[in-house]
Amino acid sequence: MSALLAAAAPSSWAAPGVAGVRRWAGVRGDDGDLVAVAADAWSCPQVGFVAGVATAARRRGTGYGEMVCRLVLGDLLASCGRAAPMVDTANHAALALYERLGLRVRPLAAAALEGA
Template sequence: MRELVSEAEVVAASGDDDLVVWAAQGMRPGVRAWAYGDAVAVASPEAARRDRLAVRGEAARVVPLLRHALAEAGPSYRPFGDAALIEQVVEAVPELELAGRFSWMGTEKLAPPRERAAGRERPPAWLADSAAGEVADLLAAASPGSYAVPGLPRVHRWAGVRDGSGALLAVAADAWPAPTVGLLAGVATASPARGRGLGERVCRFVASALLAEHGRVALMVDDWNAAAVVVYERLGFARRRVAAAGPRA
């Protein structure tokens, strides 16, 4: 097993897998990575509010690599990767159990926008820092489980859609980006404004900016949130089923 010490090494070892490269976070301080044959593991502290251990490769090599990575990084790290791989991992590692399923979605190019009737809302725009309280209130009401909230480290900026009077109707964040993979997070629309395509508009605005800056953009979405998945697929994001494991209770 060998330790990877640069982003370039992670890119080469993983075949430029966007999930693994995102987890590496440009190999910022605290991130560690290892390879064993075709298997790669990246331990990324506080990546989207979790100590995440992204894994990729064949289970026969991922399992011993995962044990090594957990011994080096510590038990707080939750393995995550393609759902089929994580299922094999938990079968082979009795100390772990399946902790959740969700989807990783990414794209290098957005689909063309749909034609929509003009509304009274203002166009999406980046919000001033002074809007943090408004964003927090909207998230508390519309998406209380959001990983991204104002004030967290590496949650860089928020975009929003306002109505004609200035009330905030929908938001999305640029959060936890890697140099070549931006992350869209914190998406929420106020309940009375749903069904008007505002979430899609603010996501397109943020995703366009992240594509221009990073070349790729990704997001994480719960599998039960079918309406959100439809919006992201309409924007051009491709869905990848992933799962996470944690210590067995």
């Protein structure tokens, strides 16, 4: 999984072993290779967050990313009642995927404390 994330989503904040990343789902291709992953990350009782979504470059556009996102979002909706993606607004492919899944974009600004 780490190799897939490093190759397909190197700027992902969600990665194995990162605090707050609770669990992962993955999809394997017909050849048995791991081709797509997504995480339940930084969720709380009121809303579940999907992050760390990555699809192997050679498998993009084949439905594997959508499959793993549907699985994670469905589980988060069942357990939290609400679900949302953690995605950079510049990631147009991911935004298009989430819109196909029925999610609506609601921009959110975040800030960090200097030196924190």
